[in-house]
Amino acid sequence: MITLYLVRHGETLWNVEGKMQGWNDSPLTEKGIRQAQKLGERLKNINFDVIYSSPIGRALKTAELVKGFKNTPLVLDDGLKEIKLGPWEGKSIQELKEEEPEQFNNFWHEPHLYYFQGAETFKDVRERTHKAIDSILSRNKDKKVLIVTHTIALKSIMSKFEHRPIKNLWAPPRIHQTSLTVVKIDDDNNCEIIKYADTSHLDEVKRDNITAV
Numbered sequence: 001m002i003t004l005y006l007v008r009h010g011e012t013l014w015n016v017e018g019k020m021q022g023w024n025d026s027p028l029t030e031k032g033i034r035q036a037q038k039l040g041e042r043l044k045n046i047n048f049d050v051i052y053s054s055p056i057g058r059a060l061k062t063a064e065l066v067k068g069f070k071n072t073p074l075v076l077d078d079g080l081k082e083i084k085l086g087p088w089e090g091k092s093i094q095e096l097k098e099e100e101p102e103q104f105n106n107f108w109h110e111p112h113l114y115y116f117q118g119a120e121t122f123k124d125v126r127e128r129t130h131k132a133i134d135s136i137l138s139r140n141k142d143k144k145v146l147i148v149t150h151t152i153a154l155k156s157i158m159s160k161f162e163h164r165p166i167k168n169l170w171a172p173p174r175i176h177q178t179s180l181t182v183v184k185i186d187d188d189n190n191c192e193i194i195k196y197a198d199t200s201h202l203d204e205v206k207r208d209n210i211t212a213v
Contacts, residue, residue, distance in 0.1 A: 002137060005043070005146045006154055006181040009054075009062040010035040015177070018093045020212050022085030022119075025057040032058075035178040035202060036065035042180070042201040048072050049143035052136060054080040054150060062178065063148040072146075079132025082150035082213060083125045086118030093212060112167040122152070122166045129156040137185060151175045151213045158183075161191045173197040 010032030014021050028036070043066060053063035055076040063074060088096060096104045106114040111122040120128075129149075136145060149157070155169050161183055164171070175181075175197050182194040 001142060001187070002140055002185050003144045004133075004136075004181075004183045004185070005046070005048070005144070006157060006183065007039065007062065007066065007146065007148045008151055008154055008175050008177055008179055009058040009148060010065075011177045012058045014090075015212055018212050020085050020088045020091055020093070020096065021056075021058070022082055022089040022213070023056065024085075024089040028058055028061050032062075032177065033065065036062045038201045039178045039180065040066040040068050043146070044068070046144060048146045050075060050140060051146040051148065052077050052080060053148040054078075054082065054153065056081055056150070059148045059150060063146070066146065066148065077132055077136075079128050079135070080147065080149040080153055081128075083122070083152045084120040085213075086116065088116065088119065108170065110167065111169045112165070122156070122169060125152055126156040126159060126166060129153050130160050133157055133160060141187070154181065158193075158196070161185075161193060176202075178202065 010028045012021065012026045012028055012032055014026035016029060051063055051067055051072050051074045053060050053074060053076055055078060060076070067074060100116070103114060103116050115121055154175050158181065159169060173196050176199050179197040179199050181196050181198070183191055184194060185191045
């Protein structure tokens with residue numbers, strides 16, 4: 001049995017400003033740092049065998065804060081990156097609503113139809129993240145593994161365990177900042193979702209419908 005603890009990064013500056021990040025990056029806010037610290041406190045008694053993180057700064061910083069002073073190995077994995085948004089990166093939600101209304105709508109409401117030149121599709125992200133998870137599962141039998149990643153990457157990973165099609169990727173639950181998802185997988189690849197996007201370690205959670213990724 002392997003147990004995966006899947007986490008989204010903490011709040012960033014561009015999350016607050018409503019800008020799309022993708023493979024680009026912005027720093028954690030003071031709130032984002034507190035979120036990661038609170039999650040670290042929640043998980044302090046779990047002896048993780050290894051931590052895997054997206055190499056993008058906001059995820060890596062979150063992983064480091066959750067890790068704290070433990071000697072747990074921290075491995076960077078490109079397969080855990082957020083969706084690559086290409087020309088959309090650094091643009092605000094309002095700009096994209098006005099400039100690319102059809103694909104903006106597809107991105108948030110019809111993800112199986114989303115396509116933009118220079119960017120990844122949701123199918124690309126699903127294939128990349130599933131490959132990364134298969135590798136992690138094969139190398140970590142009977143271990144506790146912490147994975148720090150991003151909204152769409154985490155949703156894509158969970159689609160593997162839920163058998164969820166891409167067109168339903170945005171269906172609840174919402175992946176809030178530093179939310180915790182726990183999945184147990186046995187040697188026959190049977191899985192049990194123990195927690196999904198749990199935020200009980202946070203004082204408050206933003207409830208808006210659309211946020212930057």
